[in-house]
Amino acid sequence: MTALLKLEGLTKAYPGVVANDDVSFEIRKGEVHALLGENGAGKSTLVKMIYGLVKPDRGQMEFDGVPFAPVEPRAARATGVAMVFQHFSLFEALDVAENVALGMENPPSQRELAARIREVSEAYGLPLDPHRTVGDLSAGERQRVEIIRCLLQDPKLLIMDEPTSVLTPQEVEILFQTLRKLQSEGTSILYISHKLEEIRALCDGATVLRLGKVVGRCDPREKSAAELAEMMVGSKLQPPIRDAHEPGDVVLEVSNLSQASHSAFGTALKDISFTVRAGEVLGIGGVAGNGQDELLSALSGESPAARHAVKIGGEEIGHMGPNQRRQIAVLAAPEERLGHAAAPGMSLTENALLTGAVRQGLTKNGFLKWGDTRAFAELIIKEFDVRTPGPENAARSLSGGNLQKFVIGREVLQRPEVLVVNQPTWGVDASAAAAIRQSILDLAEAGAAIVVISQDLDELMEISDRFAALNEGRMSKPQPARGLTMEEIGLMMGGAHDMEVAS
Amino acid sequence: MIRLEKRPSPSRFWAAATPVLAVIATMIAGGILFAALGKNPFEAIRTIFWDPLFHESFAAYSRPQLLVKAGPLILIAIGLSMGFRAGIWNIGAEGQYIMGAIFGAGAGLAFYPSESFLIFPLMVVAGAVGGWAWAMIPAVLKTKFGTNEILVSLMLVYVAENILASVSSGLLQNPDGMGFPGSRNFGQWPAAANTEIFVNSGMHWGVVTAFIVVIFAYVMLTRHILGFQIRLTGESPRAARFAGVNPTRLILICLGLSGALAGMAGLFEVSGPAGQISIDFGSGYGFTAIIVAFLGRLNPIGILLAGLLMALTYIGGELAQLMLGLPSAAIQLFQGMLLFFLLAMDVLSNYRIRIGKTEVA
Numbered sequence: 052m053t054a055l056l057k058l059e060g061l062t063k064a065y066p067g068v069v070a071n072d073d074v075s076f077e078i079r080k081g082e083v084h085a086l087l088g089e090n091g092a093g094k095s096t097l098v099k100m101i102y103g104l105v106k107p108d109r110g111q112m113e114f115d116g117v118p119f120a121p122v123e124p125r126a127a128r129a130t131g132v133a134m135v136f137q138h139f140s141l142f143e144a145l146d147v148a149e150n151v152a153l154g155m156e157n158p159p160s161q162r163e164l165a166a167r168i169r170e171v172s173e174a175y176g177l178p179l180d181p182h183r184t185v186g187d188l189s190a191g192e193r194q195r196v197e198i199i200r201c202l203l204q205d206p207k208l209l210i211m212d213e214p215t216s217v218l219t220p221q222e223v224e225i226l227f228q229t230l231r232k233l234q235s236e237g238t239s240i241l242y243i244s245h246k247l248e249e250i251r252a253l254c255d256g257a258t259v260l261r262l263g264k265v266v267g268r269c270d271p272r273e274k275s276a277a278e279l280a281e282m283m284v285g286s287k288l289q290p291p292i293r294d295a296h297e298p299g300d301v302v303l304e305v306s307n308l309s310q311a312s313h314s315a316f317g318t319a320l321k322d323i324s325f326t327v328r329a330g331e332v333l334g335i336g337g338v339a340g341n342g343q344d345e346l347l348s349a350l351s352g353e354s355p356a357a358r359h360a361v362k363i364g365g366e367e368i369g370h371m372g373p374n375q376r377r378q379i380a381v382l383a384a385p386e387e388r389l390g391h392a393a394a395p396g397m398s399l400t401e402n403a404l405l406t407g408a409v410r411q412g413l414t415k416n417g418f419l420k421w422g423d424t425r426a427f428a429e430l431i432i433k434e435f436d437v438r439t440p441g442p443e444n445a446a447r448s449l450s451g452g453n454l455q456k457f458v459i460g461r462e463v464l465q466r467p468e469v470l471v472v473n474q475p476t477w478g479v480d481a482s483a484a485a486a487i488r489q490s491i492l493d494l495a496e497a498g499a500a501i502v503v504i505s506q507d508l509d510e511l512m513e514i515s516d517r518f519a520a521l522n523e524g525r526m527s528k529p530q531p532a533r534g535l536t537m538e539e540i541g542l543m544m545g546g547a548h549d550m551e552v553a554s
Numbered sequence: 555m556i557r558l559e560k561r562p563s564p565s566r567f568w569a570a571a572t573p574v575l576a577v578i579a580t581m582i583a584g585g586i587l588f589a590a591l592g593k594n595p596f597e598a599i600r601t602i603f604w605d606p607l608f609h610e611s612f613a614a615y616s617r618p619q620l621l622v623k624a625g626p627l628i629l630i631a632i633g634l635s636m637g638f639r640a641g642i643w644n645i646g647a648e649g650q651y652i653m654g655a656i657f658g659a660g661a662g663l664a665f666y667p668s669e670s671f672l673i674f675p676l677m678v679v680a681g682a683v684g685g686w687a688w689a690m691i692p693a694v695l696k697t698k699f700g701t702n703e704i705l706v707s708l709m710l711v712y713v714a715e716n717i718l719a720s721v722s723s724g725l726l727q728n729p730d731g732m733g734f735p736g737s738r739n740f741g742q743w744p745a746a747a748n749t750e751i752f753v754n755s756g757m758h759w760g761v762v763t764a765f766i767v768v769i770f771a772y773v774m775l776t777r778h779i780l781g782f783q784i785r786l787t788g789e790s791p792r793a794a795r796f797a798g799v800n801p802t803r804l805i806l807i808c809l810g811l812s813g814a815l816a817g818m819a820g821l822f823e824v825s826g827p828a829g830q831i832s833i834d835f836g837s838g839y840g841f842t843a844i845i846v847a848f849l850g851r852l853n854p855i856g857i858l859l860a861g862l863l864m865a866l867t868y869i870g871g872e873l874a875q876l877m878l879g880l881p882s883a884a885i886q887l888f889q890g891m892l893l894f895f896l897l898a899m900d901v902l903s904n905y906r907i908r909i910g911k912t913e914v915a
């Protein structure tokens with residue numbers, strides 16, 4: 052097979068950081084090529100250059116033997132490059148066909164387009180009704196909209212950025228079948244992920260990036276996941292450790308929690324009940340948008356619930372607001388770092404005050420103790436290895452992983468008795484993720500009751516004592532995590548809803 | 555090629571430097587405008603910015619006027635800036651200013667001709683209450699029914715103007731005024747007059763209050779949890795909710811505070827420089843204060859300076875009309891340019907400008 056895309060010495064520097072340094076590799080026709088690397092290794096910058104979103108400082112590309120330097124995504128698409136982003140760019144209020152039409156240069160009539168969407172969706176086993184409103188679709192279905200939008204362009208190279216992070220195991224299987232079918236038709240796929248088992252199952256070749264440089268090339272089918280991880284990180288990873296221990300008394304008790312969502316396309320919580328004991332980690336899985344945000348809001352106190360729906364140590368606290376809950380050591384860390392857990396334009400010191408004011412005693416008669424607040428911010432930075440020049444820097448100047456460490460550290464250092472976290476390691480590199488998980492386990496060790504909501508099943512299996520899944524606002528009955536099979540987890544997460552492959 | 559590159563953190567230097575640059579750019583563009591009108595641009599700029607302060611014959615008159623004009627602008631703008639920082643847009647300060655004047659004047663006139671020393675303090679409190687109550691209308695409608703405070707507060711300005719017209723030839727009309735519209739003149743009633751503290755300084759009680767409020771606002775924004783909550787809400791409403799800020803309470807506080815300060819400004823004006831409730835009492839301070847708040851970067855110290863600068867362009871503008879025959883529209887345009895340039899220059903504090911070719915194919 053000949054090379055479809057050839058990269059030579061691509062270099063891109065941003066102020067203060069070289070995102071890509073002399074990166075060269077090639078993707079053959081019909082190859083599924085993995086781009087591996089931790090967060091911040093330069094994967095995103097690299098694919099943005101291929102897709103024409105970012106111009107390289109140096110180096111050249113060749114596509115199908117012809118020099119290739121897209122000035123904008125439109126040029127890249129015209130050449131035959133299509134991309135499915137990690138974050139979807141869809142309008143929730145429009146239907147599938149309208150969303151697809153918005154991404155096209157010369158969209159055909161809606162009727163014709165709907166027919167083509169049906170045709171493509173059947174040909175590739177991606178069931179999708181062109182007339183459904185995107186707001187009502189699951190994350191997996193939304194991804195199909197993006198994929199079909201790409202496939203309608205008949206691409207020679209399809210770039211997929213972390214496509215499985217929002218899918219159930221069954222949906223992942225459907226996606227892989229689609230990708231294999233595309234491959235058999237000669238389409239090349241550049242597959243970005245840090246899920247190593249997936250890459251071993253799917254890809255023919257892999258390029259590993261670390262700190263912007265290519266540090267290895269391999270055939271992932273010949274390597275073990277541990278070997279791939281070592282190539283990515285550059286050192287051996289320490290899996291989180293915890294000693295076996297007996298959980299204590301029930302601390303957090305949620306009973307028959309039902310609550311409407313605060314956002315129009317949110318998911319209402321329906322009759323959720325569970326308990327968490329001291330020293331126990333309850334992992335809650337599920338595809339994004341099935342009530343995770345709403346559950347966190349109900350537990351953090353942002354959307355107070357019925358008084359009796361949430362109890363701490365037998366005391367009814369469902370009606371309490373966030374600060375009242377903080378007073379009794381019930382803390383939370385939401386998923387969205389910028390704009391929810393932290394204010395982007397404010398300094399880390401100010402962000403330390405954001406949730407720390409109550410428990411750390413950072414105010415006196417309403418006046419702020421800036422000295423103590425700064426010291427608290429510095430403590431978080433030190434204890435959680437947050438890489439930043441200092442606490443006076445704005446939250447938005449930190450990388451996602453560093454800010455996540457800050458946000459988690461801020462709650463952990465406030466000695467919670469109940470901690471609820473949503474997506475604690477989302478977009479965080481492997482070593483930072485390990486550190487965050489370890490800190491959560493240490494907290495459990497010290498007797499806190501912990502709820503971890505996450506879409507990363509590997510993470511949940513690694514740290515949870517018990518596991519439950521959210522599906523359309525309902526929660527499955529928590530099961531002991533040890534011994535659960537992927538099959539069982541998948542059924543808990545999705546039930547059997549729209550798992551069938553279109554025939 | 556010129557490119558804009560987002561800064562990781564907003565630049566403190568440029569945040570302070572942009573107002574200065576905006577003033578300079580306004581002078582240049584304004585100079586071109588004046589030249590096009592056939593006036594000597596240097597003379598016009600000098601008349602607006604320099605003569606009110608330093609001209610040998612006018613300055614003695616115009617310097618006190620600077621404080622008289624800046625006082626209400628600063629007082630109102632400080633109140634508005636609190637709400638603006640939290641993303642609560644009170645556009646109706648003019649209405650609250652008028653209602654404050656009516657309430658305050660009415661409370662005082664109810665006791666006419668008492669000479670008690672409590673009259674003036676009573677009027678100040680009543681003025682604040684009047685402005686506060688008027689601002690509570692959009693606040694309550696917003697928190698109860700989710701109405702848009704911009705529209706409601708703005709519409710209430712016109713209601714207030716009509717109430718003003720009504721009371722000045724009705725309820726509060728001077729019984730000894732031989733049928734002319736307008737209330738009794740507070741200047742002739744010492745117990746209710748907002749007098750200058752030092753003769754010919756322009757420093758009346760409203761100006762003193764404005765300065766005190768600047769200090770309070772500064773302390774609150776930088777050292778108090780309420781100020782932090784206001785800033786946090788403006789920066790990120792969802793994070794504010796997570797931090798335990800009650801949005802309803804904050805809306806009531808911010809609108810109430812800005813209303814009360816605007817009402818007080820109205821009272822100080824009616825009992826001092828204006829002298830009486832009359833149909834043309836509303837002079838647009840409530841609207842100009844919006845410009846002052848933004849020109850001062852919603853920062854109390856900035857607003858203090860911006861209020862003085864705005865007052866200067868008013869007085870200088872009047873002087874330029876008088877001395878050079880510049881049309882008043884040109885002066886208004888000039889003030890508008892100031893806000894325009896300020897907002898345009900804002901880009902510098904959030905973005906870095908890169909000039910030249912940086913990319914290689």
